[in-house]
Amino acid sequence: MTQETILIGLAGVLASAAPVIFAVLGETLSERAGVINLSMNGTILLAAMGGFAVAYNTDNILLGFLAGMLIGAIVALIVAFASITLKQSQVAVGFVLALTCRDLSYFLGNPYMGVPGPRLQAIPIPVLADIPVLGVLFFRHDLITYVSFIAIFLAWAWIFRTRPGLMLQGIGEKPAAAYIRGANVNLMRYVYTVVGGALIGLAGPAYSLAIRAGWMGTISGLDGVGWIALSITIFGGWNPLRGAFGAYLFAFLQWLGLVLQPVLTQVPSQVLQVAPFPLMILTLLLVNIGDAEWVERALAAMPESARKLLSKLLRALRASPPAALGVPFERD
Amino acid sequence: MNVELRNIHKHFGNVYANKGINLNVPSGTIQGILGENGAGKSTLMKILSGFIQADPGGEIILDGTPTVIQSPADAIHVGIGMLHQDPLDFPPMRVLDNFLLGQSGGLFPNRNAVAQDFKRLAGQFDFSLDPDNYVDALTVGERQQLEIIRLLWLGARVLILDEPTTGISASQKAKLFDTLKKLAGQGMTIIFVSHKLEDVENLCHRVAVLRAGELVGETQTPYVTANLVEMMFGKEITLGERQPAKAGEIVLALKDVSLEDVRLRIKNVNLEVRSGEVIGLAGMEGSGQDLFIRSCAGLVRPVGGRILLKGRDLTGKSYHPFKREGVNFLPAARLEEGLVPGLTLTDHFILAEEPRGLFIDHAAGQKLADERIKSFNIRGAPLTPVESLSGGNQQRAELALLQSPLSLVLLEHPTRGLDIESVIYIWGKLKERCGQGASIIFISSDLEEILQYSDRVLVFFNGEVSDPMDASKTSVEQLGQLIGGKGWAGKGEADV
Numbered sequence: 125m126t127q128e129t130i131l132i133g134l135a136g137v138l139a140s141a142a143p144v145i146f147a148v149l150g151e152t153l154s155e156r157a158g159v160i161n162l163s164m165n166g167t168i169l170l171a172a173m174g175g176f177a178v179a180y181n182t183d184n185i186l187l188g189f190l191a192g193m194l195i196g197a198i199v200a201l202i203v204a205f206a207s208i209t210l211k212q213s214q215v216a217v218g219f220v221l222a223l224t225c226r227d228l229s230y231f232l233g234n235p236y237m238g239v240p241g242p243r244l245q246a247i248p249i250p251v252l253a254d255i256p257v258l259g260v261l262f263f264r265h266d267l268i269t270y271v272s273f274i275a276i277f278l279a280w281a282w283i284f285r286t287r288p289g290l291m292l293q294g295i296g297e298k299p300a301a302a303y304i305r306g307a308n309v310n311l312m313r314y315v316y317t318v319v320g321g322a323l324i325g326l327a328g329p330a331y332s333l334a335i336r337a338g339w340m341g342t343i344s345g346l347d348g349v350g351w352i353a354l355s356i357t358i359f360g361g362w363n364p365l366r367g368a369f370g371a372y373l374f375a376f377l378q379w380l381g382l383v384l385q386p387v388l389t390q391v392p393s394q395v396l397q398v399a400p401f402p403l404m405i406l407t408l409l410l411v412n413i414g415d416a417e418w419v420e421r422a423l424a425a426m427p428e429s430a431r432k433l434l435s436k437l438l439r440a441l442r443a444s445p446p447a448a449l450g451v452p453f454e455r456d
Numbered sequence: 457m458n459v460e461l462r463n464i465h466k467h468f469g470n471v472y473a474n475k476g477i478n479l480n481v482p483s484g485t486i487q488g489i490l491g492e493n494g495a496g497k498s499t500l501m502k503i504l505s506g507f508i509q510a511d512p513g514g515e516i517i518l519d520g521t522p523t524v525i526q527s528p529a530d531a532i533h534v535g536i537g538m539l540h541q542d543p544l545d546f547p548p549m550r551v552l553d554n555f556l557l558g559q560s561g562g563l564f565p566n567r568n569a570v571a572q573d574f575k576r577l578a579g580q581f582d583f584s585l586d587p588d589n590y591v592d593a594l595t596v597g598e599r600q601q602l603e604i605i606r607l608l609w610l611g612a613r614v615l616i617l618d619e620p621t622t623g624i625s626a627s628q629k630a631k632l633f634d635t636l637k638k639l640a641g642q643g644m645t646i647i648f649v650s651h652k653l654e655d656v657e658n659l660c661h662r663v664a665v666l667r668a669g670e671l672v673g674e675t676q677t678p679y680v681t682a683n684l685v686e687m688m689f690g691k692e693i694t695l696g697e698r699q700p701a702k703a704g705e706i707v708l709a710l711k712d713v714s715l716e717d718v719r720l721r722i723k724n725v726n727l728e729v730r731s732g733e734v735i736g737l738a739g740m741e742g743s744g745q746d747l748f749i750r751s752c753a754g755l756v757r758p759v760g761g762r763i764l765l766k767g768r769d770l771t772g773k774s775y776h777p778f779k780r781e782g783v784n785f786l787p788a789a790r791l792e793e794g795l796v797p798g799l800t801l802t803d804h805f806i807l808a809e810e811p812r813g814l815f816i817d818h819a820a821g822q823k824l825a826d827e828r829i830k831s832f833n834i835r836g837a838p839l840t841p842v843e844s845l846s847g848g849n850q851q852r853a854e855l856a857l858l859q860s861p862l863s864l865v866l867l868e869h870p871t872r873g874l875d876i877e878s879v880i881y882i883w884g885k886l887k888e889r890c891g892q893g894a895s896i897i898f899i900s901s902d903l904e905e906i907l908q909y910s911d912r913v914l915v916f917f918n919g920e921v922s923d924p925m926d927a928s929k930t931s932v933e934q935l936g937q938l939i940g941g942k943g944w945a946g947k948g949e950a951d952v
Contacts, residue, residue: 287565290557294546301544304507305558306529424716424757444548 131260133379139265140335141368141375142272143168143327147353148360148367149279150323154200156283156362157316158296158448159207162218163199164324165350166225171195171328172346173233176339179329180241188242189268189329196325197318199225204317208310211452226347236339243337244268268330275323279364292316296446299453309453327353348401355404361443370407377403413438457535457613457645458483460517464510466499473499474510475669486636486646488660490653492688492875493846496669497649501616504647505538506531518614529558537607538616541873543599547592554591555606577605581635595741597628604635614645621655622873625740625901626936633659651875653684654904689877704731706767707863707895708752713761715747720919722747724761727914727924729864734886734896736906736927738935739916745899748916749866752897753785754778766863782863782894788872790850797843801825801836801853808857832856833881848878855885862889867898871905883909903932903939917941 147164154161161167171192179188199221206217244266252263262273283289292312294302299309331346332339352374360367377400385393413419419438423431459481466474473496481487491497503510506525515522518534525531528538545554556570571587578585583601591599600620607615617636621629636646636659650656656663662676665687673687708729715722722744729735737745750756751763754775762771765781775785787793795804802825806816809824825838832852836845842853851874858865865886871879886896887909900906906913907927915922915938922938937943 286563287556287559287561288563290549290553290565293549293553294557297546297548298544301546302557304528304532304538304544306527306532306560307558421757424759447548 128260131257133383134376135261135264137372137375137379138261139269140378141371142269143330143335144349144353144356144371144374145272145276145368146330147324147327147350148356148371149275149364150196150320150326151354151357152320152360152362152364152367153279153283153292153323154317154320155357155449156292156296156446157313157320158299158446158451158453159204159313159317160214160218160450161200161203161317161321161324162215162354163203163221163225164218164354165348166222166229167196167199167321167324168327168331168350168353169229169344169346170199170225171325172332172344173229173236173328173339175329176241176332177233177236179333180236180239183242185242185244185333188333189326192327192329193322193325195328197322200317200321200324201314203321204314207450208313208317208452214450222350230341233339233341237341238338241338242333244334266334268326268334272330276364276368283364293446296448299448299451303453313453324350324353352401352404358443358445359404359407362446363443366443370404373407374400374404458517458519459504459536459614459645459647460515461500461504462515462517464500464503464514466496466503466508466510466514472669474503477666477671479664479671479674481645481647483645484640484643485662486640486648486660488656488663489647489649489666490651490656490663490684490688491666492651492877493848495666495688497651497666498618499669500666501538501618501647501649504531505536505616532607532610532612535611535613536616537610537612537614539600539603539607539618539620541619541622543596543603545591545599545603547590549591550587551585551589551591551594551602552587554602555587555609559610573609574605577609581605581638582631595624595628596622597624597632597741600624600628600632601635608639613643614647615639616647616649618649619651619873620648621650621652623741623869623901625939626903627740627940629655651688653681653688653876656684657681685876704733704893707731707733707765708897709764709767710752711762711764713751713758713763715744715751715756716759717747717756720744720747721759722919722921725921729895729897731863731893731895732890733912734890734898734910735924736910736913737897737899737916738901738903738906738913739939741901743916743939744919744921745916746868748914748921749785749868749897749899752778752864753783753866755785779859782859782861783866784858784862784864785866786854786858786868786870788868788899790847790854791843794854795842795850798841800839800841801829801834801845802838804842804853804857808859828856832885848874848882851878851882852885855882858889861892862894865889865894865896865898867896869900870898871900871902879905903935906935907932915939917944920944 147168151161151164174195175188175192178191179185202221203214203218206212207214246264246266249263253259283292291302291307294305295307295309295312303309336344356367356370356374359370381396381399385396423435426434461477461479464474464477465472477500489497502508504516506528516525517523523534525534546557552567552571552574555574556565574587583605585598585602620632624632640646648656648660657679662674663679663684664674665672665684667688667690675683706728710725710727713725737748739745747756751758754770754773754777757772762769764770765778765783768781770777770781791797802821805824805828806821822838829836829838832855834849834852834856836849842850845853851870871882890896907930910927912924913927913930913935914924915935917939918941
């Protein structure tokens with residue numbers, strides 16, 4: 125492989141991670157506020173189909189993206205209403221929605237199966253695109269990929285640098301304490317769940333109007349992306365930067381699977397296709413391994429210097445979920 | 457600010473938590489509110505701080521103006537700030553973020569300016585708080601300090617403190633009292649809610665006593681303790697006499713035990729505990745007592761040395777082998793680690809029994825629950841979920857769950873947050889167990905409790921462990937010095 129093809133491949137990794145990044149950011153906002161939106165896998169499929177259908181019928185790509193976001197927001201609103209207002213189990217509601225939305229997308233999407241439709245074009249950024257290496261990697265993408273780059277930093281800055289972002293952390297951590305500091309906990313939970321849902325919805329058209337343009341129903345290969353995004357949210361410790369890193373890692377592993385196929389001919393291709401999933405699980409495991417009792421015991425038996433280093437490392441890796449995740453808030 | 461409560465009623469269902477309360481607190485006063493658990497103190501303070509609203513007809517008058525307080529945010533807006541018993545802060549976040557969270561202003565807070573304010577306020581009261589530290593690394597006392605300066609910064613002119621001396625060290629308490637006196641001197645109104653007579657007597661200018669939702673009396677310094685007790689309980693109560701243990705066989709032996717966690721290490725502890733003996737562990741929170749007591753339960757594995765229980769080497773074993781030898785551990789966090797929220801008292805008693813067969817014998821469980829509730833004087837029904845019991849009754853339920861026979865009971869803060877009646881009751885029950893041959897090791901931040909109930913005392917300071925001291929020959933002052941890190945030069949000096 126030449127350097128050029130590797131660079132283009134890596135640029136492809138950055139682009140193909142964009143939808144996962146939107147989904148992870150959306151889920152991160154929602155869970156930071158204390159609401160688990162488990163419908164994500166179905167939402168992405170429905171938004172991919174819906175976004176494509178709207179863009180196809182109106183011949184307007186922007187409307188397609190907006191439709192995807194709207195679908196995500198509506199599904200999230202159902203999750204919010206059931207969990208915040210009706211105080212039902214977020215897991216049960218989200219899971220049922222995940223299944224319903226997936227099947228709905230296959231059923232409603234039948235007329236659009238395999239139809240050629242509009243697709244977002246790459247916009248190289250003048251001057252920057254000509255920088256060696258970096259130009260190919262970062263500045264010859266389509267609009268939605270650029271947006272994904274920016275969204276990572278916006279979400280991070282919002283959560284950790286702004287006043288409302290601090291309150292968002294507080295609402296997911298200890299709603300009662302946020303309430304005495306003047307937050308309207310349930311209203312804010314609605315807002316963040318719906319905004320997060322819109323971001324999750326954006327992941328759909330990011331596939332069907334850009335990366336894997338078109339609607340292919342059950343063989344579009346999108347089923348499962350939502351679950352991966354959910355685990356990356358956790359792996360990312362509810363932090364947009366770490367979450368983005370997880371999304372890129374996943375896209376990179378998938379690309380590696382493709383690249384290695386011609387080289388490792390003796391390995392069945394299915395193994396390479398499936399490998400990223402167990403690898404992600406393994407990573408998740410490593411991140412949270414510090415909590416396990418047997419690790420603590422193993423650490424206690426090690427010599428001092430190694431123990432100090434390892435326990436520091438494990439502590440840095442460990443991320444704790446928002447303490448009030450999934451817990452309805454009542455004033456008293 | 458002058459605070460006047462007029463004709464405050466509050467009922468939940470047909471139970472009155474507050475009945476016709478009238479109270480006037482002038483500016484610059486430290487007003488004590490005394491009463492046992494469930495007397496209505498918390499309800500009254502929740503009304504004043506906007507958490508709940510009083511029944512119609514009641515009035516809150518601030519500096520002569522009737523004021524409606526709809527929410528805690530409203531309360532701080534009009535200058536009323538409340539320090540909750542369990543600090544309402546955000547443990548995984550930084551001190552500075554906690555400080556500025558809730559302050560109104562632009563999208564991007566000016567952290568540098570806020571940090572300046574923070575340091576100025578902290579310096580003013582001599583609090584050593586690092587704005588970049590995480591709140592979960594602070595002690596309860598330091599979290600209180602953070603809340604106090606946060607409320608002052610937001611413009612509080614009335615400060616309500618709900619049981620603030622629970623769970624903080626003696627030196628932190630002294631600092632808190634100094635701070636409150638200073639604030640009162642500056643014209644702040646301080647409302648100090650407590651069931652601890654000693655604290656109220658030492659600090660407050662005046663005291664109002666609540667019992668069963670009613671204001672039963674108001675007094676001023678100098679106080680007559682017997683009067684206060686009588687107002688609180690409607691009868692007189694005295695602490696029992698100290699009963700020294702009859703030393704029996706050795707139950708627990710620690711040989712050169714070393715322990716370690718991320719923060720500190722404890723080296724080479726040697727201790728023998730005999731049957732019937734009570735060992736008190738004193739020290740500032742996080743000085744190593746918690747690590748020590750968990751190692752005696754098999755929850756923390758020592759990095760060196762041996763632990764023997766009744767002569768059997770259990771070094772490195774987990775909780776279950778310890779439990780089989782009759783060790784029971786009651787952690788400080790009752791609802792998080794001790795009981796199962798959502799399950800009823802009956803469920804708990806059934807769970808604690810040896811399982812017989814696959815199906816639950818509900819009739820037997822019911823009978824067991826009735827018996828235990830009666831013999832442990834728990835205010836609750838067999839089908840009451842444990843989380844709706846009061847703290848004292850949760851603790852009684854935990855005692856009722858202790859296995860029999862028992863060789864060693866480990867307790868963390870067994871009476872934290874409980875009123876004096878419950879304290880006496882719980883220690884009565886524990887001493888009963890000692891009489892049957894069990895030994896007790898307990899952690900407490902209440903030095904009086906340690907000296908009153910233990911036979912020997914170990915003091916912890918930053919991972920150092922003192923030699924065992926005879927409790928009957930030790931004074932609160934001596935303990936206080938050691939806890940504060942004085943007199944450690946030769947470890948032997950601490951020995952009596």
